[in-house]
Amino acid sequence: GENVEQHPSTLSVQEGDSAVIKCTYSDSASNYFPWYKQELGKRPQLIIDIRSNVGEKKDQRIAVTLNKTAKHFSLHITETQPEDSAVYFCAASNNQFYFGTGTSLTVIP
Amino acid sequence: EAGVVQSPRYKIIEKKQPVAFWCNPISGHNTLYWYLQNLGQGPELLIRYENEEAVDDSQLPKDRFSAERLKGVDSTLKIQPAELGDSAVYLCASSFSGANVLTFGAGSRLTVL
Numbered sequence: 204g205e206n207v208e209q210h211p212s213t214l215s216v217q218e219g220d221s222a223v224i225k226c227t228y229s230d231s232a233s234n235y236f237p238w239y240k241q242e243l244g245k246r247p248q249l250i251i252d253i254r255s256n257v258g259e260k261k262d263q264r265i266a267v268t269l270n271k272t273a274k275h276f277s278l279h280i281t282e283t284q285p286e287d288s289a290v291y292f293c294a295a296s297n298n299q300f301y302f303g304t305g306t307s308l309t310v311i312p
Numbered sequence: 313e314a315g316v317v318q319s320p321r322y323k324i325i326e327k328k329q330p331v332a333f334w335c336n337p338i339s340g341h342n343t344l345y346w347y348l349q350n351l352g353q354g355p356e357l358l359i360r361y362e363n364e365e366a367v368d369d370s371q372l373p374k375d376r377f378s379a380e381r382l383k384g385v386d387s388t389l390k391i392q393p394a395e396l397g398d399s400a401v402y403l404c405a406s407s408f409s410g411a412n413v414l415t416f417g418a419g420s421r422l423t424v425l
Binding site for chain 2: 209235237239245246247248249252290292294296298299300301302303304305307
């Protein structure tokens, strides 16, 4: 089955700086890669996703890049704000969703 | 649109007692998932339904866990008997198909004493 690894497990940045979270996957059949944000005690919420036929996607301060050859994808958050503080999960999917172990992001005001 | 609805939100039981969780997916979503989430961890799949058929239940501990989705809409996840290690959040999610956007419910937090 698919194996998704996510790094780092914790990340602290100063407000206004950028944050990058990286994930690798093992199954070349995976073709959909979403990112979820989960605030304490709340449900995971989709923030951005990318499909295997696209190399990069951007939505305001959030961007995701995908390297199919190397089987890795990354989340980039620019101009971070305190409200970006949360746990972020990556996932890889081919009919089945496999999640990374999460990155706890803290944005320091 | 109501989103994915789960109940109860919180449940506290003593070990060896039974417990059941209910999920109503987004209208029209044919795929339904039950995930287990331990504190500080990512969601782990328990079972996936395509309509009323369980297409992947390989991670479901079948000695004590059971699930059903009789009419291909809402679903129930049961644990009997519960053990201390079952304390976790049980998340339900749904999508139009396996490769489309996955929407989570708010989860059911189980505490086993």
